[in-house]
Amino acid sequence: MYDVIVVGARVAGSSTAMLLARRGLKVLAVDRARFPSDTLSTHQVQVPGAARLRRWGLLERVEAAGTPATRRVRFDPGPVVLEGHFPEVDGVGSLYSPRRTILDALLVDAAREAGAEVREGFTVEEILFDGDRVVGVRGRERGGQPARETARLVIGADGRHSAVARAVRAPAYHVQPPRSIAYYTYWSGVPMRGGEIYGRERRLIGAWPTNDGLVVTYVAAPRDEFGAFRADPEGSLLRSLDAAGDLGERVRAGERAERVFGSAELHNRFHRPFGPGWALVGDAGLLLDPVTGQGIADAFRDAELLAEAVATGLDGGPRLDIALDGYRARRDAASLPMYELTLDLASFAPPRPEQRLLFEALEGRPAEVDRFLGVLGGVVPIREYFGPRNLLRLLGPRRMLKAALAGRRMAG
Ligand SMILES: Cc1cc2nc3c(=O)[nH]c(=O)nc-3n(C[C@H](O)[C@H](O)[C@H](O)COP(=O)(O)OP(=O)(O)OC[C@H]3O[C@@H](n4cnc5c(N)ncnc54)[C@H](O)[C@@H]3O)c2cc1C
Structure with missing residues (x-):
């Protein structure tokens, strides 16, 4: 019997398995994929995610794989062009766009090094219950015999079509229908000075340097x-x-x-991320339109929050439930402002008058441009940034009055 079985071994699953194993737990992680393996993603790891990789001792490996560090960013929403740098988190000030073939394989290796058992090519076919409590999984390796494995906790890190979330009937909330489609590809021989983000009529466009001297270009449309x-x-x-x-x-x-x-299956929802004998992490628990590129950094953050909760409440029973409810609360509080901002951006509306006023106010103020880029990158707290005190500081009384007369909210 394992302490924890993790279903899915990409950014959410391998990170969680690694962190739990580093805390001394007996962990099994399984994935139907064999690594290195690609997946649908333009793979920007935002600065807070890169900072977590550094803390886990893995950012050096991402860099050693030839992943360029992107510090400089051009944000061109139409009325103005703002160029600056992401603010630092714990001494890390760059965004990285590692191919998922590199990042996910590196995390699988790190989970193994930490002591977790990782079975690749293993598909979970059934979640096992004792009454209403999840007690394990049944699955098999390709062409192999069925295997049953039991654990005190089964974690679903099995992505947006999570079989674990479905089996436990995890309640969904803040559900919003898909708003955008995403199309992307890779180019060689494209000169870049950093990352680029454009807002255009019915389009959000990004371009980021990635491995092998390539540039990934991303287009979101209604x-x-x-x-x-x-x-x-x-x-x-x-x-x-x-x-x-x-x-x-x-x-x-x-x-x-x-x-x-390309994909049009870009759903938006939270799942309640825990119940008797189970928990969810990554896209299985929280799915957000990828236009702001937050999924990977969110998965890293939630892997940390979940691992901490599991380690604290490991005795099972009420203590574990309380710790996991704390994980839910912290995840939701950390995610909701970006969830709202992302859905707003995915509505593809042209900049509103009050947003134009803000962009104008940022022009020629490099430190403020950096802070604004930090909002988009998940570094600067969104509610604080768009709060009246900060807006007054940025806009000054005259523009603030104009913005107020425009009669709309600044974000979300
Ligand atoms: C077009 C697009 C672009 C994106 N761009 C970005 C971006 O730039 N930056 C960013 O941060 N995020 C981006 N995202 C989101 C990001 O890709 C996801 O948030 C992230 O991959 C979620 O990781 P995860 O580990 O939770 O799930 P996944 O990466 O989906 O991994 C789930 C794993 O579970 C395994 N699995 C599923 N079911 C089973 C089973 N029954 N048995 C065994 N294994 C199973 C799968 O094989 C898979 O390997 C993008 C998403 C899309 C669709």
Whole structure:
């Protein structure tokens, strides 16, 4: 019997397994994939996520794999162009975009090194119950015999179609229908000075340096354009990049290095992340439109919160429930402001008058531009930033009055 079985071994699962094993727990992590393995993702690890990797002793490995550190960012929402740097977290000031073939494999290795048993190519087919309590899993390796494994706690880190969340009927809340579609691909020979983010009519566009000298370009569009993108993925993507400064020209002068990837299944919801004998982490527990690129850093944060809760409450019974409810509360409080901001961005509305006033107020103020970039990157607390005190400081009384007369909220 294990202390913990983790279903899914990518960014959420392997991190959780590693952290629990480092605390001395007997951990089994399983994944139907074999690593290195790719997955649908443009893989920006925001600064807080990179800081966690540093703390876990893994950022050096991401860098050693040739992943460029991105410090400089251009944010071009249309009315102005703001260029700056992400604020630092614990001495880390860069965003990284490691290919998931690199990042996920590196985390699997780290989980093993910490003492967790990791079974690759193992599919969980059934969650085992004793009454209403989860007690283990049944699954098998490809072509192998069925195996039953039991544990005091089963953690679902099995992504957006989580079988664990389905089996335990985890209640969903803050549910919002999908708003956007995402299309992306990779290019060689594209000069970049850092990361780039553009807001254009019905488009949000990003470009980030990744491994092997490639650049990943990402286009988010409203869901009603799915048919057009599916009919002509490359043409739709290129036409969108053409609207983003000279980005279209630069990628056309380079070479497309991979096929175009796309998804319209971008759901938004929280799941209650614990119950008798089970817990959820990563996309299994909290799914957010990827337009703000928060999923990986959130998974790292929640792996830490969950591992701490499990270690504290390990005796089982009421203590574990209280600790896991604390995990739920901390996760939700940390996620909700970005969840609201992300859904607002995924509505693809042009900048509102009060947002234009803010952008204008930031121009020519490098420290303030950096702080604003920190909002987008999950470094600067959103509610504090858009609170009246900070807005008054940024806008001054005259612009603040104008913004108030515009009669709308600044975010969310
Ligand atoms: C188009 C797109 C772009 C994105 N871009 C970014 C970005 O730039 N930055 C960012 O931070 N986030 C991004 N995200 C979100 C990010 O990819 C996810 O938040 C992240 O992958 C979630 O990690 P996870 O470990 O929870 O789940 P996953 O990465 O989905 O891993 C789940 C694992 O569980 C395994 N599994 C599932 N069921 C079973 C089973 N029954 N038995 C065994 N194994 C099982 C799967 O094989 C899989 O390996 C993007 C998402 C999309 C769709």
